Amino acid sequence: MTHDEAQALLRQMLVAAIAAADPAVVLAHHLPEPPKGRCIVLGAGKAAAAMALAVEKAWPDVDLGGVVVTRYGHAVPTRRIKVLEASHPVPDTAGEAAAREIYAAAQAAGPDDLVLVLISGGGSALMPLPVSPLRLADKQAVNRLLLRSGLAIDEMNKVRRRLSCIKGGGLARAAAPARVVTLAISDVPGDDPAAIASGPTVPDPTESADLSGIVAALGPTLPDTVRDILLRDPQQEPPFDADYRLIATPMMALQAAAKVAEAHGVTPLILGDALEGEARELGTIMAGIAVSAATHSVPIKAPAVLLSGGETTVTISGTAGRGGRNTEFLLSMLVSLEGHPAIHAIAADTDGIDGTEDAAGAAISPQTLAACATANIDPATHLRNHDSYPLFDTLGHLIRTGPTLTNVNDFRAVLIL
Known part of the structure; x- marks a missing residue:
């Protein structure tokens, strides 16, 4: 040769x-049965817009709407699902606004609706919704520290879930009592649903974990408000079912x-x-x-x-x-x-x-x-x-x-x- x-x-x-992870090729095979009511499509990640377009093509006759957020430059034209763009890897105000819109759409879902959540790598940074009293600036500072820390992705996601209203199952809880089905493209070692985009539709398996070691690794420049949240005893969230489907993996x-x-x-x-x-x-x-x-x-x-x-x-x-x-x-x-x-x-x-x-x-x-x-x-x-x-x-x-x-x-x- x-x-x-x-x-x-x-x-x-x-x-x-x-090509093996192209939503246009693989997504349709994993769709659930269409709902009796509306299908509200929500999502975040570098593939979110391409995934949304694949849903529109697979379900031309379904009552379909919703909103997804992707990285700047990753949008594709869609007709029924709104596509927003935001910053990655450090979140920005566009991402925060998109997260609030996605969260509100989930809260508006009814019991006969299907909330179809499209998740892919990058979703964590693209959908920031800080817990009170954090501001977006605090999340941005933490993300910069994480990116320079050398911590493994699962350690980073422990922090991201703890600081977010939407991650660690927050989006699924907001959509109750609607049925929630997640279609995900994995970008993480081991394909752990809790790690892909920090798991907005699955329970947080580390919600009770001691994060003091991670706090120490992030150093003295970690904002005090963030430090306090990471070190306090977290609130136990009620359990919920998660219909989670991996459509492409490493x-x-x-x-x-x-x-x-x-x-x-x-x-x-x-x-x-x-x-x-x-x-x-x-x-x-x-x-x-x-x-x-x-x-x-x-x-x-x-x-x-x-x-x-x-x-x-x-x-x-x-x-x-x-x-x-x-x-x-x-x-x-x-x-x-x-x-x-x-x-x-x-x-x-x-x-x-x-x-x-x-x-x-x-x-x-x-x-x-x-x-x-x-x-x-x-x-x-x-x-x-x-x-x-x-x-x-x-x-x-x-x-x-x-x-x-x-x-x-x-x-x-x-x-x-």
């Missing part, structure tokens, strides 16, 4: 992974990519859909596994591809440059591989945005390290400074898909020839 063929195969696998995306690999005579090995930890550390580990496969045919014999998903973290230390967790992962791999002649790799966020940049991720090849030398770029310095984006941008290795209107977390493929 030539260099160009290897890079093309990696991109085909990424395309297949994203594992489904990996399996779709595996089929592409097999069609090209490459053996896939799915390492897991919930790999976590520091992006740079995972890059070093993945490089070691790939070299072992190339040298010793362990854990798999070439030609093969190592597939993985999940959400790594980037803990900022020292100088903070530009880049996301996927480009940092690849830069760490690049440094560790030292130009190994048989290994190519790709890593990207399936929503099309790696961190806050305009690229989904990047790709590397056996020639990338030499290209850095030609361009007078020191990869180790860029890695120390969390400055992966400019390196791959200069080399022309970034992958720009634009918003994909779905999100099943990160996709990583390491090809060994």
